[in-house]
Amino acid sequence: MHEIVPGLVYAPGYLSREEQDELVADLREAVKQAPLFTPRMPRTGKEFSVRMTNCGALGWVSDRERGYRYQATHPETGAPWSPMPRLALRVWDDLSPYKHPPEACLVNFYEASARMGLHQDRDEEDFDAPVVSLSLGDSCLFRIGGTERKSSTKSFKLHSGDAMMLTGPARLAFHGVDRIMGGTSTLLPQGGRLNLTLRRVTKA
């Protein structure tokens, strides 16, 4: 467990293979309940290359008309999100100094060609709570900078089972995914990468 930039806590190999398998099983149920959707950029309607679903009381969604937001239901089916996976809550309890539970678990599915541009997580009311992320499946090249877009950046690889927490000075750091390394994991039979992002949305 170490800091790559101030406030970024990186815990490589945090989850065992058995724990990763349990999470994947929970996520299969989550996708049955609330299928992966393709978010779109506000105003332009441009599609993200990543597909998403959510678990927990609130889910992050985006479309052309209403932009980035959290809501309690799937944007296409209107169904509520699946419950937060048991292990996700346990990881939050173990890693996070912020003891109120997370309300959102955004599930991002990256095919080999998917990317995530540099961005900040700033759609939450409560920036005192950290953002906790779990990686499953193929490895990726992750990039992180500072709280201004012009800040210099560093990149490093994330592998299946790694946990990461953005807290303190890194809570609002720009970050993104440059590249997925296809075929680097056997966890997901169809390949690709799943990332779980746990967030407190409302003030506790």
Place this chain on the structure above:
DNA sequence: GAGTACCA
């Protein structure tokens, strides 16, 4: 703008 292009 969590988009893209480009750069290192």
Place this chain on the structure above:
DNA sequence: CATA
């Protein structure tokens, strides 16, 4: 929607 909202901000750059």
